[in-house]
Amino acid sequence: MSEVMTGQSFADLALPAVVLKQLEKMSFTQPTPIQLQAIPALLDGKNVLGEAQTGTGKTAAFGLPGLAAIDTKERSTQMLVVAPTRELAIQVAEAVTEFAQQMRGLEVATVYGGSAFGPQIKALRGGAQVVVGTPGRLLDLLKKGVLNLSSLRLAVLDEADEMLNMGFIEDIETIMAAVPNTAQRALFSATMPPAIRKLAKTFLVNDAGEQPLNIQIAAIEKAKATIRQRAWLVRGLNKMQALTRLLETLEYQRVLIFVRTRSDTMDVTEQLQASGFKASPLSGDLNQAQREQTVAQLRSGRIEILVATDVVARGLDVPEITHVVNYDLPGDSESYVHRIGRTGRAGRSGEAILFYRNKEKHLLRTYERLTNGTIEFFEVPNAKELSAHRQQKLQQQLVDTVAGGEFAELNAIIAKMQADTGLSAEQIAAALLAQQNSQRPLIVADDPAPRKFEERADRRGKRDARDGRDSRDGREKRNSRDRRDANVEFDTYKIKVGREHGARPQDIVGAIANEGDIDSRFIGQIQLFDGHSLVELPKGMPTNVLRVLQRARVRQQQMDMELASGEQITRRPRPPAGERPAFKGAPRRPERSPRGAAQGERRSRRPQ
Structure with missing residues (x-):
């Protein structure tokens, strides 16, 4: 929430008691300027056009009045929030979930590309009253007939200018066209380019011709010079x-x-x-x-x-x-x-x-x-600098200990050890250092050389913000440069995730690419079995990367990756060049945030 407060209380905004109780529990007492204007307008049934940056508290500005309008006894989608990225969708869903903790029976579903349809469809069919999602996946669910907006009471477009920049404008228009005329609409954007104003004019003017309430909140500089x-x-x-x-x-x-x-x-x-x-x-x-x-x-x-x-x-x-x-x-x-x-x-x-x-x-x-x-x-x-730091820190600790202590009894013990064992004081000191070294190495092993596939991936340079992904259906296009590199030799690894866990090849690719920071071109064929799977990875995988992949999860199941002992992937007949997929099933890589969120920062599992 924004640090800029208005001096007024949420209790002055006519929110339901159950919502106010939760806000008090969260120590939310005073609304921000955009909340002070947007909440009463939405509670009063008006449409809202808000020009405000993210840090101004927009989520509560539309989330709180949206929750006030929901009937928890009705198992249908009543509030829809469209966000440009999966990360923002998750943040909004978590915030709304927290605001609604006192509302029994309320469910929030988060839907976005790059994750399995199954759990998301289950959440929608289960009657989640609040749906937060990205344009591509929402459009897919609408086309499949799974997302039903007939009971919708509030539709919100969050970060509309970002969705415009990422090429989602047609998707948004299609989604908003499916919103019933009886539903309220709210659009929030940090800037108001002509395309967003046109969108607002099309979808925020109600049947009676009433213009939306236009709220403009000036950007507040919050960064500290220090x-x-x-x-x-x-x-x-x-x-x-x-x-x-x-x-x-x-x-x-x-x-x-x-x-x-x-x-x-x-x-x-x-x-x-x-x-x-x-x-x-x-x-x-x-x-x-x-x-x-x-x-x-x-x-x-x-x-x-x-x-x-x-x-x-x-x-x-x-x-x-x-x-x-x-x-x-x-x-x-x-x-x-x-x-x-x-x-x-x-x-x-x-x-x-x-x-x-x-x-x-x-x-x-x-x-x-x-x-x-x-x-x-x-x-x-680096390893050398870390070693020097540890050695210097230990040395200083020893100096401080000597300066502040009495060692007569300990010196007697050392003298007795020397007499009993024939060891010198230097040998005893070295042995004690060896014990220290076994707990936290004083000489750190050299850092691994940059991986060949990592260097190639870095040289690929900047991509289009959408990274070749078709925003209309959430799918990514794989071209020749994305295919498996023919010059890489592979080892076969076994992971303890298979069909019985609901795993698919794209889930495995996503986990390995994200957690191991490995470009998908360097992930070979994948073969699924009931209780495990086999996957090809480049020979000579660094130990530290393998440790990370052992802990990585697919479908909430830890992979426990290890070299396959004797078990190999069954080869299919190789199709002609130009038709050959990157690996079995040609799964697409996990959806990447069009705003450039890092490949290694996404999880293959659905956020809890």
């Missing part, structure tokens, strides 16, 4: 390796790490805790009391690192946060400004760190423009 922004290109190391190295070498007081989904908060936290960091998740799975307790522990220092999503970090004000890490880039630019505003509080200095991929580099310019700042590029400490 926040240093730095960016690291994800390459060589995976993101978790880079994160642990940064946390080990940075001088920080408290750190807030932003990830995309609730499940990601748990995954990242578990890995940080396993590496010895005092980390905790902050997700929508926690109730208000648990959240307050977690934030209190952060302030007190019992935990030093918080892993959170955009939704639950809304309004978080902890002056001790010195660093914000964008482990996953946000689904929209304004959320980035909101994120980095969690540090540099109360006039203090802070640092914002971004993990980005080549395909996302253009977003950095947008962030610089929004924050009126400069983003510096940096490299994560």
Whole structure:
């Protein structure tokens, strides 16, 4: 939610008591300017045209009055929100779900491309009253007759200008044409280009010719001049390796790490805790009391690192946060400004760190423009630098210990050890260092050389924002450069995911490409069995990548990838050149966010 408040209360806006109770539980007391204008208008049955950036609190502006209009006893789609990217769709759905926690019987369905139709169709047929989705998948579901809008009460277009920029305008027109005339409409956009104004004129004017309420909220500069922004290109190391190295070498007081989904908060936290960091998740799975307790522990220092999503970090004000890490880039630019505003509080200095991929580099310019700042590029400490850091840190600890301690009894023990064993003091010290080294190596193994397929993928350069994806049906086109590289030799790996888990080849490709940062051209044939599957990957896969893939999940089932012992993929007759698919079934790669969200930042599983 925006930090700019109006001085008025949500209780003044005639919202239902059940909604107000939840807002109080979430510590939402004062509406932002756009909420103050949009909520009463929508409650009064008016259509709304809002010109406001994401950080101004638009989700609550349409979500709260939308929930007020829903009859939870009626199992049909009553509120529809169209968002440009899966990331924003997930964020909106999570926010609406949280607003509706006190509303028994209310269900929210999130639908987007790149994920299986089955669970999404099941949610719609189950009677979800709120549907949040991306244009391509919504259009698919409309064509299949699964998405029924006959009972719709409110249709919302969020980030309309972004959908225009991504080529979704025809999809939006088709979707809005299916909205019944009796339904309210709301359109929100950061800018109002002619095409969006035309869309508003077509769909926001009601049957009586009444014009929509036009709300304009000026952009508010929220970036702090004291926040240093730095960016690291994800390459060589995976993101978790880079994160642990940064946390080990940075001088920080408290750190807030932003990830995309609730499940990601748990995954990242578990890995940080396993590496010895005092980390905790902050997700929508926690109730208000648990959240307050977690934030209190952060302030007190019992935990030093918080892993959170955009939704639950809304309004978080902890002056001790010195660093914000964008482990996953946000689904929209304004959320980035909101994120980095969690540090540099109360006039203090802070640092914002971004993990980005080549395909996302253009977003950095947008962030610089929004924050009126400069983003510096940096490299994560390499193995040699990390070794030097650990050795220097241990050396300083030993010096401090010697300066502040009495060692008469310990010196006597050392003397006795020397007499009993014949070892020198240097040998005893070296043995103690060896024990220390076994727990946390003082000489870190050399970093793996950049993978050949990674270098090739980087050289492919910038793509069209939609990455060759047909926005009309959500499908991606595979051309000759996307096909399996004929010069790569493959090993066969076995994964513990198969047909009985509902896995499809594209699910496996998505998990391997996303988690291992492997271009799909370097994923060979895939063969499904009931309880497992076989997949071809390039020979000489780095150990650190294989470790990541062992933990990766397909259909919520851990892959446990390992080299196949004697089992090989059964070859089909090879079709003529030019007709040959990239791998069995020619699955498409997972849908990528047209706004450039990184391939490695999406999950093959459906967010919980």
